[in-house]
Amino acid sequence: MDHRGKISIRPGDAADLPAVLALFDGAVEWLVTQGRTGQWGDKPWSANPKAVALVEKYLTTGYPWVAEVDGTTAGTVTLTEGPGEFIPAVAEPERYVHLLVADRRFAGLGVGAALLAHAAEETRRQGVSLLRVDCYAGDDGKLVAYYEGNGFTRAEAFTGTNGWPGQVLARRV
Secondary structure, eight states: OOOTTOEEEEEOOGGGHHHHHHHHHHHHHHHHHTTOOTTTOSSOGGGOHHHHHHHHHHHHHSEEEEEEETTEEEEEEEEESSOOTTSOOOSSOOEEEEEEEEOGGGTTSOHHHHHHHHHHHHHHHTTOOEEEEEEEOOTTSHHHHHHHHTTOEEEEEEEOGGGOEEEEEEEEO
């Protein structure tokens, strides 16, 4: 079935926790099949208490959004007023992208791009001009390139826990 053009985005909340964890579990499963365990490991997020707590924190303290295709959860993103613990804050108001993930069943439909465009619109609507994100910068760099393809530019590289290679990217909106 062709779902093009049928992406809708609604506000999310704590009730979306099971669906968001399922999105991450699916993403981890797919990454494992690709031999790409450096980003999120090889275990389901729903089985990791720290990951569950992180998702719950952002869903309840941030501005979560859920993308749906024909009523099925297809992706999510959460905006907050600043970065997580490994990234320094900046000296101006910003919105920060967290928990961006899309269901592989909808690959190629632009779910992630729609969520990032919505994040930019929401940032602008809130009177803020800076949108930032950090991501995994290892393997082939495709994730960094994905964000660059969605209007972000590289700001600074960083190293997270256990040598996890990261990249902060920024976008003026």
